[in-house]
Amino acid sequence: MAYVATRGGERAIEQSERFYRGDLGIITRERVDAMREGLPYLIDRLMGEASLYEPDLAALALAQAGGDLYEAVLLLRAYRTTQPRLAVAEPVTQPDLFTVRRISAAFKDIPGGQILGPTLDYSHRLLQVGVLNGQNYEPPAVEPAKEPAPATQPSLAAWQKAQGLIPDHPAQTVPPEDIPDVTREPLLFPTSRAHKLQSLARADTGGTLALGYSTMRGYGSVHPTVNELRLAEAPVRMRHPRGTIFSAGRVRISQTEVISKARELELGFAATFGWNEVKVIAAATLDLASNQPNPHPASNEEFVLYHTEPVEGSGFCIHFKLPHYVTFQSSLDALRRVKTDQQEAAIAKAKPETEMQPEEDEVLL
């Protein structure tokens, strides 16, 4: 029974998985904790792309995937999908955010003030190689300002709207239950504002950067200025079944408004879980670009949202490793048939003249 001897698939996949996991070794609580504490910006990026805010689970996913980000996002998303939806949190507006960093490039100073907060923007990117020789790198402590910055800040866009500089879009009053949710409904085009911002929030950071960068560089009519960038902790407020609103904790978020002058001043917006400045600046630029008439794909919302989906993109990319020999066989058959047809045609043509036709020879190649 020759066929049966080839049936090694199940054992092979089990062993290859063991191979991978064996290389990673034993996953302990300590390893997970070290990842969560030592790699907060990676954890943030992961939670944003997974749309699941749970640093412990994100660190576990990272540990289990050995740091393969796409695998880790998939792990978290597959976990997320099994969780029941208990409630919808109250909306968060900009003045609600406990802001630790707030930058505007559009004005020298803004109402509420610029707050530099934690950043490496102005640091010299030097490796502390001494660490490898056993000298711990101990960063100098922060010297507190005389007066701490206020915990919350007004919205700059609100000031601009009051000045009539940018159009004011009245806030829609949608019951929380009725806000479209891209994780529970298909993404269709032209897309709703909610689906678009949700898709950008969970988009692949690298993909968002690549497409956003293309519009910034010139494949688009958008020349963005960062109107306001914030890193903050957003309060998660829930409504108790009895009606009272209570706090269920805070989540780290980043958000960016970019502003550009096309016909008038217009804003692009993006926000995501975790602190991830590159992602929200790029995503806000893509948001702005997609409202402008421009033939470049990075200005087309369908192109942008479909191709920055990290789980779909990475999954499809690696699926090309799967066997495709049936489809290949089918194409091969069509190609061979054309060749046979041409040979037969050549022979038929050659017969009466008893000479080869040079043109046909070329076709045969």
Added chain:
Amino acid sequence: MTLSILPTAGDIRTNAAFEELMWALARPGLERRLPTAGFRAIAETLIDRECTFHAADDVALSELLMLTGGKPAAIENTDYVFAPLATAEDVAMLSGLRIGTLAYPDEAATLFASARFGAGQALRLIGPGIRGSLTIRIDGVHPSFWRMRASSIHYPLGWDLYVLDGDRLIGIPRSTKIEVL
């Protein structure tokens, strides 16, 4: 973590009801048998807070449907319509059933109605899911209903129909052409 899971009583009921609903549309006109009589199994199998429903004047059914989390709505905007078909007035109420759009013909209503099988009006069905043609008899449906159905369906635009007789179920999708004999 172990994944060996047994279905709950609810899982068993809704999985079975779905299979019947699916085969009823896949084989129009052939009787299927729901796990329980009436609309309850259908409601819990299909409807939740993401859906709208309309249950005419049936208060008990409306209350049952409310429990699914579905939202009551006017016929013109409704996914799932539960309605009687006994009188000309009943039928006239249904002229506004959603038929979808050419780009999204699935954004259309599904109509559930009670009737008696095996007696009354003979109907000859042809279309996808039917080998050749099939003749069935349905009683308790006002004759104007079949005319109304024919004039409101412009395939692929149209609505889909389920008829119930106790726990017995017949599906008639929009793709089925009906000849009233």
Added chain:
Amino acid sequence: MKINELTKPWSAFNYGFLDESAKREIRRRTLKAVAIPGYQVPYASRDVPIARGWGTGGLQVTLTLLKPDSVVKVIDQGADDSVNASSIRKFLAKVGGATETSDTTEATIIQSRHRIPEEKLREDQILVLQVPNPEPLRPVQPDMSIAREMHGDADYGQLWLILYEQLVRSGRIMQGSSYPSMVNGRHVMTPSPIPRWDVPKLNQADHLTILSAGREKRIFAVPPHTSVEPLVFDDVPYRVEDHQDKTCYRSGVEGFFMNELPQDDGSSLYELSDSHFGIKSIRKAEGEPVTLGETWYKNGRME
């Protein structure tokens, strides 16, 4: 009222992995797909614990259909022991308690990538095809929203045009697998990347076929006894792969779709692509009491 009254007792996963709200959504969409044969119904397509592009669409449909008494067969390229098919079948058994089988005639649900088994499916069987790209218009219109309008208007002129161009350029229609086909005379669909050999098996079949693209979030269906016609010109007949006279070197069986195995000497050997049909044929030849189901093709020809 307390928060924990709003939900049910915690369990790691639901029966069939998907939660009830995900299943309800897939049920609603599947019913629409059956009601409008060949029309692509958009669905949310939840995340599942395998990568996108690896059968997540088929998996979600199968998980929704699953019952403890389901008997599932999963194949990839016709083979039950292909690594990804094994992985999906194990998952279905694990989260749904389903019985695994390789025998087409025993299965209640057959989930497949790129093939339809050679043994005829019965009217109580469901074929779930994994679909990478649900849009037959993609070669002429990559923008899905515009393609959708074209389906709405039954505007298939451009698709006919590329088939015609192939004919003019090569003398043949060069489409290998995924041959675009008209369903119920109204919607053109891709039958998924099955070879041309398998497309006629969908036409006026006894079984129900559900096609699901997880990454692209579209579900469509071919009910039993529904016309599925490959797009062809009146004067150029539809041609399946030239496999009718190939012989399987393992089983000696002739007249079915084959895998070609290149040999060192420049020649090729052929083996049955439907691997379990091959196994059964060998066993039967060796005198075991094996029942082969009726096949769609007889002597290399479709009836």
